[in-house]
Amino acid sequence: MVLLARPREKISTLISQEELQKRIRELAQEISRDYQGRDLLLIGVLKGSFMFLADLLREMDHSVEIDFMGTSSYGASTQSSGEVRITKDLEKSVAGRHVLLVEDIVDTGLTLRYLVDTLRARQPASLKVCALLDKPARRRVRISLDYYGFIIPNAFVVGYGLDYQEKYRGLPYVGVLEPDQSEKG
Numbered sequence: 087m088v089l090l091a092r093p094r095e096k097i098s099t100l101i102s103q104e105e106l107q108k109r110i111r112e113l114a115q116e117i118s119r120d121y122q123g124r125d126l127l128l129i130g131v132l133k134g135s136f137m138f139l140a141d142l143l144r145e146m147d148h149s150v151e152i153d154f155m156g157t158s159s160y161g162a163s164t165q166s167s168g169e170v171r172i173t174k175d176l177e178k179s180v181a182g183r184h185v186l187l188v189e190d191i192v193d194t195g196l197t198l199r200y201l202v203d204t205l206r207a208r209q210p211a212s213l214k215v216c217a218l219l220d221k222p223a224r225r226r227v228r229i230s231l232d233y234y235g236f237i238i239p240n241a242f243v244v245g246y247g248l249d250y251q252e253k254y255r256g257l258p259y260v261g262v263l264e265p266d267q268s269e270k271g
């Protein structure tokens with residue numbers, strides 16, 4: 087499906103709502119199995135991961151706790167500024183906790199690298215990473231994912247939490263913002 091979003095922006099479906107639901111259920115089951123018998127704290131990275139975290143959580147045991155960290159590095163662009171800014175910190179300490187960082191997308195990897203380093207310094211009992219989308223073509227730092235939903239091509243995607251200039255986060259699917267209509271690069 088191609089959505090004519092705003093006059094000059096076209097979005098074509100990359101991952102449908104049904105595919106997202108199915109894969110997220112599988113991920114939740116895998117994570118639940120791995121953390122059986124341990125208290126788990128999910129940390130969502132705002133803003134992009136809010137929808138993924140909510141759907142993942144709904145498929146998990148009700149004892150799972152959540153917290154959020156906010157970061158920003160893209161601003162109004164389709165390119166990372168290279169500088170990760172913390173816009174919101176956690177409410178509680180992660181020391182001694184089993185922590186799973188939940189990201190919507192890993193692109194250059196700079197956000198995740200920064201967050202993993204920051205959280206590790208706070209001495210959790212364990213720290214793993216779950217990302218819905220992995221875009222390896224643009225990686226600038228080496229970082230490993232413990233769980234991922236989909237590997238995607240080198241395209242700027244929106245929907246299901248992901249934005250372009252703060253728009254399109256509410257789309258129920260992941261779509262490609264057609265490159266000839268957005269910034270080049």
Ligand code: PRP
Binds near residue numbers: 132191194195198
């Ligand atoms: C996006 C996305 C990831 C990060 C990934 O966040 O939600 O957190 O970029 O990109 P990277 O791997 O190149 O660092 P953004 O900074 O756009 O903030 P937002 O989630 O509030 O849109």
Ligand code: 7HP
Binds near residue numbers: 191193194241250
């Ligand atoms: C950040 C981001 N935000 C939206 N779409 C993408 O493809 C992105 N990569 N990194």
